[in-house]
Amino acid sequence: MALLQAGRAFEAVEVSLRDKPASLLALSPKATVPVLQLPDGSVIEESWDIIRWALAAPDALGWWARAQSPANLDLLQRNDGDFKRHLDRWKYPQRYPSGSLTPDAHRDRAMDVLLQPLEARLQSAAFLGGATPCATDLAVMPFVRQFASVDPGWFVTQNVPSVRAWLDGWLVSPLFAACMCKLPAQEAIRFPSL
Numbered sequence: 001m002a003l004l005q006a007g008r009a010f011e012a013v014e015v016s017l018r019d020k021p022a023s024l025l026a027l028s029p030k031a032t033v034p035v036l037q038l039p040d041g042s043v044i045e046e047s048w049d050i051i052r053w054a055l056a057a058p059d060a061l062g063w064w065a066r067a068q069s070p071a072n073l074d075l076l077q078r079n080d081g082d083f084k085r086h087l088d089r090w091k092y093p094q095r096y097p098s099g100s101l102t103p104d105a106h107r108d109r110a111m112d113v114l115l116q117p118l119e120a121r122l123q124s125a126a127f128l129g130g131a132t133p134c135a136t137d138l139a140v141m142p143f144v145r146q147f148a149s150v151d152p153g154w155f156v157t158q159n160v161p162s163v164r165a166w167l168d169g170w171l172v173s174p175l176f177a178a179c180m181c182k183l184p185a186q187e188a189i190r191f192p193s194l
């Protein structure tokens with residue numbers, strides 16, 4: 001989404017995380033997605049670094065600048081740290097059989113760590129960037145989407161109306177639709193600049 005928002009043309013290659021292709025491992029031995037290879041061959045293998053590369057310069061619309069506020073950096077840290085840890089342990093309990101918390105306790109911690117502070121922020125502004133989005137919206141939204149879809153029936157009963165409205169808005173946005181098209185496996189697909 002950051003690449004599209006920045007109007008940068010790129011090729012996307014869909015990979016199966018259950019059967020990681022050698023081409024991915026060769027680019028990035030840690031083999032998590034996303035991975036971005038630049039024309040000079042250099043590789044960026046952390047999503048926030050990819051977002052920075054896409055949006056920071058030039059930053060005509062301020063998507064990167066607005067993400068640098070202490071409140072947004074704090075949310076990013078919560079998202080990438082404790083929230084993802086609890087989300088994974090709720091979503092994939094079979095992968096973490098010896099944990100001390102039940103899956104539902106992880107779900108509740110995830111609410112406390114991210115969803116409640118996010119709700120407080122979004123009650124006073126439509127986006128984390130204020131009246132318009134910023135890089136933090138892009139970094140956090142996909143994981144809130146994951147969280148909401150683990151148990152949608154439970155999620156709609158939670159008292160986070162502003163988070164739901166924000167998430168629903170992203171899910172119908174042209175930017176999200178452009179990213180979520182189904183790609184053929186392991187074939188480079190060129191995305192035009194928007």
Ligand SMILES: N[C@@H](CCC(=O)N[C@@H](CS)C(=O)NCC(=O)O)C(=O)O
Nearest residue numbers: 017031032033034045046047048080
């Ligand atoms: N800190 C990394 C995390 C990336 C990450 O964990 N991606 C997941 C998909 S959302 C992944 O590749 N999982 C496969 C694996 O860990 O083997 C980033 O933000 O780029």
